[in-house]
């Protein structure tokens with residue numbers, strides 16, 4: 001294996017020689033994938049270099065130094081890729097890894113249903129064999145970005161007679177086909193970022209079943225293990241989330257990404273918004289407010305440290321995901337409560353009347369962070385059972 005300095009030299013010279021902002025984005029993605037720089041932690045046979053996380057950071061630094069666009073971010077690379085390495089066939093790895101890295105394919109999670117959220121094994125959507133293919137009927141809910149994706153990662157029941165955790169199978173289902181109806185759900189923020197998806201004998205190709213028939217629960221456990229990491233910003237390579245125009249020059253895609261990040265950090269730089277609110281409320285010398293701000297700052301440091309340690313020498317790897325997610329929930333609630341408290345009655349206003357519309361948006365969006373990807377209560381159950389070794393949660397009768 002090359003030394004870190006040799007790796008740095010190689011990455012630097014490749015990015016310096018190859019990055020060209022005028023090249024179409026799709027061509028740039030393909031070039032990074034073929035030359036195995038897009039996701040260098042991937043195995044060598046699948047467009048990677050089997051690098052460690054710290055080594056991959058060196059590659060990322062050199063890409064940033066060259067001012068080059070990163071490979072696609074999102075749940076394809078962070079969630080589906082590790083599942084494919086564990087459960088995928090060679091054909092699936094070849095198609096889907098190439099698709100997400102070089103063709104910008106995007107994916108969503110089709111797990112939750114009206115009667116199956118925390119208790120995911122209660123999934124009722126059915127997949128029936130049809131020759132060597134499958135036909136899916138039923139409904140999924142809270143499906144983020146289902147309106148824009150290429151494929152859904154779908155958990156469906158293939159043997160209704162089997163006990164709950166058996167008889168489930170995991171599939172990759174194409175969204176753009178007859179029999180898939182995606183309807184947006186309006187949230188209290190006013191956005192409609194997630195959807196309900198209805199299936200009416202929608203088709204899954206024979207080769208798009210992930211894992212064996214009836215073993216979907218095992219595949220789902222891999223999924224859930226990786227899902228918590230997908231909330232960690234450090235797990236993303238820094239390129240665009242979601243669909244991009246592959247014909248657009250890569251430099252323009254990068255510029256749009258930068259603008260989006262600037263806008264998002266103006267909206268989400270909650271620390272700064274809070275400090276601003278405190279200053280405008282004239283309560284900057286209130287000891288209770290100052291104590292809240294100090295506590296939130298400490299929690300933020302704790303979260304950053306936990307994220308940095310994930311994937312490396314964490315004290316208990318099983319604890320990192322749940323702790324990281326619980327810390328985000330806790331921090332978010334604290335920021336919301338402090339921000340609304342310093343505004344007093346003005347905290348009830350939204351839109352143009354609000355002191356800080358971005359902060360009010362954050363406050364309305366805050367509950368979603370302790371629900372999406374597994375609720376706080378479920379994270380605590382995981383910590384209790386898997387990290388502390390306490391007896392299993394008895395669950396519903």
Ligand SMILES: Cc1cc2nc3c(=O)[nH]c(=O)nc-3n(C[C@H](O)[C@H](O)[C@H](O)COP(=O)(O)OP(=O)(O)OC[C@H]3O[C@@H](n4cnc5c(N)ncnc54)[C@H](O)[C@@H]3O)c2cc1C
Pocket residue numbers: 108109110111112113114115116117118119141142143144145194368369371372373374375376377378381393395
């Ligand atoms: C912003 C957002 C995006 C989402 N995106 C997606 C997506 O893309 N794809 C997808 O499939 N789903 C998605 N979800 C759904 C999410 O995964 C579920 O909402 C979540 O798993 C909880 O399930 P539920 O809503 O059915 O609540 P329930 O499971 O019905 O839980 C209700 C309450 O009971 C508590 N509870 C349940 N079981 C236990 C237990 N054993 N012990 C203690 N307390 C318990 C819960 O903590 C919760 O407070 C999203 C949700 C949100 C908010």
